[in-house]
Amino acid sequence: MAEVLAPEREKELVFHRMNDEKQTIDEKEITLQSWIERDEDLTNESVCGIDQRQKVLATLQMPYMAICKLYMKALNGLNYVGSGWLVAGDRLYTAGHCVYNKGTGGWKTSIIVIPGKCGYSEPYGRYEAIELMATRGWIDDTSPRYDMGAIKLNKPVSHNSFITPVLEDPNIAEICGYPADRDNGIFQYKMSDTLVKENGRFLYQADTFGGQSGSPLLRNRCIGVGIHNYGGCPNKSSDLYQEFIDGVAQW
Template identity: 35%
Template sequence: MADTFHNMVNGKGEVVVAPANTAADSAQTEAFQGTGTLSNRGTAETDIKDKQLPSIESLLFVNKEEVCQLDDRLRVMDTAKFSWSAVCRLIITLDDGREGVGTGWLCGPGTVITAGHCVFDSETRKWHKSIVVIPGKDERREPYGRFTVTTEHFWSVNGWIQEGNQEYDYGAIILNSTIGNNTGYFGFRYDPNDTINQKPILNTGYPSDKNGTQWFMKGIVDDVQARKVYYKLDTMGGNSGGPVCLGETNQVICIHAYGGCAANGSNSGTRIDRDVYTNVLKWKEAGVSPQAESGQDMVKV
């Protein structure tokens, strides 16, 4: 029987019932490098005047990400190059008008995956108002342009929308663009525990303490649970929604979401298990064309 917590919900109040998943013990999609063609929407450096913004976590009741002992983060110097180009800075406007920043990653031509709390506030039970998506941003340079997306194109799942359960803290943003064909996009995968536990990983994103610049760190998986992956990769508020990839595969195994290092634990992300994989695959398909977002299997609630 399908896990109803994985039923997909969008900002229009439509629900897609999660199908029973009888897939194999593992599955994966391959990363796509993209054409690298810079967008006509790209903005000249002198036109960008982004203000310093707080992290989305600091505006919500969310366990903030943390640096684990020494800060070993490294700056990405060429964000126009794949796979850094497929990582997106998110400028998020909440329902009350406040702004914060987060991270997302392209999983297909027009779909950005992120943390659930980057699209929906589980405390106020309100969707965020809008999100500006900026692939490969680096300070005043936006090589692939920016895309403003409103509530009706946000997705998450019942486990986050209805329950605020951190194990279901993931979501998606459907763009009215296929910029992922230019930037490239990540693959994603689910695997048995022993395939990923204690294995090398890489996380990247846009921490709020490094305004508008992309940073990454490599490490290993500390622990794997049914719906969470734990690691001591240095992050800060704003990293939420960023990809955690297995080794050098450019295939995402979890979506970074929470801190924990300050309490002698680990930072963590929402694991891409079989059900998450199925939903991300559907969202990827919805971003292939603007018309693909709505389907016959949706019901209004």
């Protein structure tokens, strides 16, 4: 399907409307750790020493009610998992490779989004992606710095609490998402660490794992300053930038 480009944002962002006939997703299969995209160092073992992640059960509270579990189907027919974070009623940020990955066929063909998923509980229901967005730096150049994307939902979520994206360089931040190596990926885990900024990316030793791509890098709980997308110890998030924030807000 042809890409839908907004002329004033064409230099920075690429928009894609999904086919109405989306592929079905087998959730029983994708609770397995094997359903993680393994291009380059996307999912290097990323527990840096002793695992210090904390399990989150309070998904009726912020910011955890705005953090989402993603179930995804790629053009190659395989299922994958990821994380995302709501910035508006019908829009969320995630990693670029969660919406577009050349290695698995390009744009994802189906994405189910579950805000605040806590085990088998889905307190706010589930939603389907109808449009996707990724940065041109990721689409054209596969640049790790620009491995950033967004999802538009078929309807607004059933709560009105969102994470606010800002341009900041904090010294300490928290990562929270759905790592596939813990509890079959159906609970959120969080961890804080100090940050180092390098070439538009935040580096940290906070433990993460595949399935957490797209998680927010949080300052002061409800402020998002980056999008987690790589492991490798140090693990890494892409810094937000104004054109990306504006593009999602005006979508």
